[in-house]
Amino acid sequence: MTNALDAPDPHNAGISETRAERESYLRAGHTLRSWLLTTDHKRIAILYLISVTLFFFIGGAAAALIRADLVTPGGDLLTNEGYNRAFTIHGVIMVWFFLIPSIPTTFGNFLLPLMIGARDVAFPRLNLLSWYIFVIGGLITVYALIAGGVDTGWTFYTPLSSFFANGHVVLVAVAVFIAGFSSILTGLNFIVTVHKLRAPGMTWRHLPLFVWSHYATSLILVLATPVLAITLALIAAERLFGLGIFDPALGGDPLLFQHLFWFYSHPAVYIMVLPAMGVVSELVAASARKPVFGYAFVAGSSIAIAIIGFLVWGHHMFVAGQSMYASTVFSFLSLVVAVPSAIKVYNWTATLHKGRIALDPPFFFAASFIGLFVIGGLTGLALAMLAIDVHVHDTYFVVAHFHYIMVGGTVSAYFGALHYWWPKMIGRKYPLVWGRLSAAAIFFGFNLTFFPQFILGYLGMPRRYHVYDPPFQVLHVLSSAGASILAVAYLMPAFYLFYSLRYGDPAGRNPWGVTGLEWTVPSPPPKHNFMETPIVTELPYDYHVEREGEQ
Amino acid sequence: MTQGLLTWATEASEHASQVDLLLTGFSLLVFVLSAPVFVLMALFAIKYRRGKPADRTHPVNRNIWMEISWSIVPFLFIVGVFVWATVLYADLYRPPPDALEISVVAKQWMWKFEHPGGQREIDELHVPANEPVKLTMASQDVIHSLFIPALRLKQDVVPGRYTKMWFTANRPGTYHLACAEFCGTNHSLMGGRFVVLTRADYTRWLEQSDVDGSLADQGAVLFRSHGCSGCHGSSSTVHAPPLEGLYGSPVPLDDGRMVIADEGYIRDSILLPQQDIAAGYPHDMPTFRNVLDEGEVLKLVAYIKSLRKPRVLP
Incomplete structure (x- = not known):
């Protein structure tokens, strides 16, 4: 797969060593201005990569504070108020400023046009605007954090948030409200891009599964985010002007808030996990050098999850006082979501059958995702069972469950994507052995952190204590020990990936030897991606296993 | 330490044992559904790793029947567990009519319990074993959630309405109770003890407590002191609905609806009198929202519940 284009040039050391690098999007302008005013989807992806990584570490610092405090049963490190502010900021930052934007805005932005054979997304300027909106929302949140924080939890339950909480509730609500527009614009951009900018021959049947899952995610982003915006605006109106919407003392209904909030926030879970599933489909196929087993089912299951995901919000309210019949329906619909999720997991496993599996970092991260997602998903089913939920609702069992999905699942996939596409984005290879090590350390640290929390929760320890x-x-100490390992494991890639920026070997167009349009262009890709518009004739993951089947 | 954990894990009711059994059954199902994924992934990663000779001929890239079977079969098993869990849950909505009624008021950051005889306690709940107990719960401020792990039960306490919870504890002992819904600064301190006593011990405990008359008696005092009797009393000249025998009976409303006069209806009629107006009566009941707190309203409710229809002699 090497190419004359990729041959090292002895006169130019470092990042511009190869001709591909000198002509790449990274070199298309050197000033700060050329980055801040770029409309290139790849540069915007890098801007997002830097900003969400920053937020990941801010949210991570809050998590470290929480875990350090919980080593002892008393409140030694933080005050009660301080602790409440720490977990609120952890939740707000991680959910809205890391997990939701993480994969779509970085890898989605970078890869979507490349994967469908386009020169950019449909609305490049809107794409840049969406980054600025995101940054403004993020900066307001950080300002609120410095100014003293909020103590409502990321869920902003009323009437606690409207009249009883101290802190900057309105400011943070405004920040999340603003960041929501960034989500809407990104979703809109992706939908139009997938509909209008596919290269000749790139039919819906030819789309990589990464694109399918981003399409499904974009639908949710566009349809659900406005509801969050309305809900937060109503909270601000109630808090600032005493408008009685959620507070019963003013004739409002606190459960109305929960319905509105979860109508967005449950689909938001699928905003976080669907792109991760798209990543894992790519990683599994690439690692096994085989087409994904049952392409149509895996693609369709993304759409099914996006649709059914809108009908399950009431499972957050089984003990909130909603009617028994509503609870029964929501419980059943939540189990229905398990079907498309199970299809994905079983199909990924079947993909590995008779493959030629490279035990490289992408495989380890994908396998981590699948394992942790299975545990997270099945404990989610336990939570959907009414009688079990009554006991474990609002306990550490729930905390463990959603961290298995969001951190074990989404963050593993995020790191998997980083390790798989890094050579494409930067044009350099990193030492694989370090990638394998950090995948293993993340998996181990994660399980040590969160598995004990299932036990804590079933024993009856409430969350936010x-x-x-x-x-x-003893269980909390185990969990905090795991969190320390996890912290180190999350920092490890920063070192060898930065190292690879300067000292890594040039990656060449296709370092993994895989299919996909993004691997047909030089690494890093040139400013306009394709010299000429590609014409697609082969199905995705066309590895010709039949012909190459070896005995 | 283990001893400490055991007091959390104890099953103090038949329902708790049922929930644990359900979880055990579900865990087995989870094991059966997930083990193939873990085992096969590891097996394939070893057997088919790149560079290792293995039989890779005739790989299968799709098989609709296989896919349908591995989506439908697990789903049917899960639906079985769903029915089991839902039946258990439905029980929680059917308190026996003879249950001992205890009222609960939650506020930042304490639990107040009041027994029918007027015995009051804070952050501790004493109940008799082997008798159904029904809690009627109100919140003075934000949402709280009464969580009794030994019973595997939890119910949010929502301001502006009554929520209910019932149980039959069957194992005398001292357990934990906690607030499970985040309710502000000292949320994690809003807990206490849940004490299950034998009938004899419970009676003794009731006798030891200081009482200002039963809950209904205290309600009767409030009924007079706040002037309710002026309109609702039997000798009153004002045209207000009589309250004798009201509890549990259907009430036709002004707008044509019909409601059953439960605790929640009585509460709302005191605090939000313009919401549901009994048919045929003037709209001149004032609100007591800023006059009475939730604890006092619960006493009035207990009093109104105690009012039986006067016997009509033949």
């Missing part, structure tokens, strides 16, 4: 009963300490 600063002070706890001393017998729980």
Whole structure:
């Protein structure tokens, strides 16, 4: 797969060593201005990569504070108020400023046009605007954090948030409200891009599964985010002007808030996990050098999850006082979501059958995702079972469950994507052995952090508890020990990926030897992606296993 | 330490044992559904790793029947567990009519319990074993959630309405109770003890507590002191609905609807009198929202519930 274009040039050391690098999008302008005013989807992806990584570390610092405090049952490190602010900021930052934008805005932005054979997204300027909106929302959140924070939890439940909480509730609500427009614009951009900019021959049947899952995610982003915006605006109106919407003292209904909030926030879980599933489909196929088993089912299951995901919000309210019949329906619909999820997991497993599996970092991250997603998903089914939920609702069981999905699942896929497409984005290879090591360390650290929390929760430890009963300490110490390992494991890639920026070997067009349009262009890709518009004739993941089947 | 954890894990009711059994059954199902994924992934990664000779002929890239079977079969098993869980859950909505009624008021950051005889306690709940107990719960401020792990039960306490929870504890002992819904600064301190006593011990405990008359008696005092009797009393000249025998009976409303006069209806009629107006009566009941707190309203409700229809002699 090497090409004359990729041959090292002895006169130019470092990032511009190869001709591909000198002509790449990274070299298309050197000033800060050329980055901040870029409309190139690849540069915007890098801007997002830098900003969401920053937010990941801010949210991570809050998590570190929480885990350090929970090592002892008393409140030694933080005050009660301080602890509440720490977990609120952890939730707000991680959900809205890391998990939701993470994969779509970085890898989605970078790869979507490349994968469908386009020169850019449909609305490049809107794409840049969406980054600016995101940054403004993020900066307001960081300002609120410095100014003292909020203590409502990321869920902003009323009437606590409208009249009883201290802190900058309105400011953070405004920040999330603003960031929501960034989500809407990105979703809109992706939908139009997938509909209008596919290269000749790139039919819907030819789309990589990464594109399918981003399409499904974009539908949710566009349809659900406005509801969040309305909900947050109503909270601000109630808090600022005493408008009685959610507060019963003013004739409002606190459960109305929960319905509105979860109508967005449950689909938001699928905003976080669907792109991750798209990444894993790519990683599994690439690692096994085989087409994804049952392409149509895997693609269709993304759309099914996006649709059914809108009909399950009430499972957050089984003990909130909603009617028994509503709970029964929501419980059943939540189980229905398990079907498309199970299809994906079983199909990925079947993809590995008779493959030629490269035990490289992408495979390890994909396998981590599948394993942790299975545990997260099945404990989610336990939570959908009404009688079990009554016991474990709002306990550490729930905390463990959603971290298995969002951190074990989405963050593993995020790191998997980073390790798989890094050579494409930067044009350099990193030491694979370090990638394998950090995948293993993340998997181990993650399980040590969150598995004990299932036990804590079933025993009855409620979530958002600063002070706890001393017998729980041993499980909390295990969890905090795991979190320390996890922190180191998350920092490891920063070192060898930065190292590879300057010292890595040139990656060449296709370092993994895989299919996909993004691997047909030089690494890093040139400013306009394709010299001439590609014409697609082969199905995705066309590895010709039949012919190459070896005995 | 283990001893400490055991008091959290104890099953103090038949329902708790049922929930644990359900979880055990579900865990087995989870194991059966997920083990193939873990085992096969590891197996394939070893057997088919790149560079290792293996039989890779005739790989299957799609098989609709296989895919349908592995989506439908697990789903049917899960639906079985769903029915089991839902039946258990439905029980929680059917308190026996003879249950001992205890009222609960939650506020930042304490639990107040009041027994029918007027015995009051804070952050501790004493109940008799082997008798159904029904809690009627109100919140003075934000949403709280009463969580009794030993019963595997939890119910949010929502301001502006009554929520209910019932159970039959069957194992005397001291357990935990906690607030499970984040309710502000000292949320994690809003807990206490849940004490299950034998009938004899419970009676003794009731006798030891200081009482200002039963809950209904205290309600009767409030009924007079706040002037309710002026309109609702039997000798009153004002045209207000009589309250004798009201509890549990259907009430036709002004707008044609019909409601059953449960605790929630009585509460709303005191605090939000313009919401549901009984048919045929003037709209001149004032609100007591800024006059009475949730604890006092619960006493009035207990009093109104105690009013039986006067016997009509033949």
